[in-house]
Amino acid sequence: MNTPEKSAHPIRVLIAEDQTMLRGALAALLNLEADITVVAEAINGREALKLAGATAPDVVVTDIEMPERSGLELAADLKHAESAARVIILTTFARPGYLRRALDAGARGYLLKERPVSELAEAIRRVHTGLRAIDPDLAADAWEADVDPLSDRERQILRLAGEGRTSSEIASDLHLSEGTVRNYLSEAITKLGAANRIDAARIARARGWL
Amino acid sequence: MNTPEKSAHPIRVLIAEDQTMLRGALAALLNLEADITVVAEAINGREALKLAGATAPDVVVTDIEMPERSGLELAADLKHAESAARVIILTTFARPGYLRRALDAGARGYLLKERPVSELAEAIRRVHTGLRAIDPDLAADAWEADVDPLSDRERQILRLAGEGRTSSEIASDLHLSEGTVRNYLSEAITKLGAANRIDAARIARARGWL
């Protein structure tokens, strides 16, 4: 297997993705592109931030759902650290809530894993020149998508409820009274138009609010 | 980009995986191997079965969770069709239940997406020569893993309950009385040692029983 010559100043890319096989495959394929070079690979957001500091990539391609620190948090971290790296979110999920959060966190690209690798390379080039690269399917309904109506507490409690914890368990976990937990849950259920806590958790997850 | 010479009789591989980016990346990388050629790509189990008939692959690499027809069902279908293709399951999930079902369905390999692509190529070669390729982490506790204790009805009802449907909804969906639904759910909860239906659904999912 021979590597083609790199151009004088290839685009320096960092990949953050927790699934080894996909991460390795993407790195290998992107490295075959003449104008792209993968300078680092991270398995979660925390590691990615560290490596970004050390390798000064031009573009960071990151998954969202990773242990330790998510891709959305990574985007925010990089922005906060005033890194020059442009961020492209690469995810399975076409959740409007995710896209919105990604853009708020300063991401310049949002691409689905449903698309071929060639589009990723294309997105990297676009973003490197300062343009945006938003998946067309999502770009449309992103802004008309409704905003997460949940408060922090509601979200937090709903997350636990969705894992099967009972009201009283959640209450003692969070040092709240059981009644209060039920109140928050009830609020969340009405806000989401759900039938019960499980349904509410499902809806929130599907929209990328959890 | 130049493709290396293929050997006279390369291993013919079919890939079934619903996520386009991973599917494309794997196909591209495997094609770079001198002794492997990807003869077809499918986005679900149904399509894979059809393509397997048309292309007579030596090895089928398949994901488990796909729409239409899962990788486990595909393995069973191929066995039933007396296909000569050897099946390698490639999945994110280290669920003992999945491995067991895979082996029962006649799969010769079980590999996690947590491993590098090189291991996939290696597994393909092993399986092609008639050997097995089971992820070492799983091989150990696979057989001592407990068997799915749920009956079909219990599983079916638990699945619906896990999606947030109420007992009465499930009852009318399945033409059962509400009390009966509660009975099954209660059974499932005890069998799994869960705290409630949500917890039970979570546990069953985690073990690959749902």
Add this chain to the structure above:
DNA sequence: CACACGGGATGACAATTGTCATCCCTCTTT
């Protein structure tokens, strides 16, 4: 034929969950 067995149904009871109106504190804002 008698008997066990599995799928399904009932009825009853306790615990958990969902809903509401109200109330109590702290902060802000005016």
Add this chain to the structure above:
DNA sequence: AAAGAGGGATGACAATTGTCATCCCGTGTG
């Protein structure tokens, strides 16, 4: 100082959920 607003707590009540003992009915099976 008065008026809101947000986070949290209570209490009460209805609906849903979880648990059990029992029962009915068709299928095997000895």
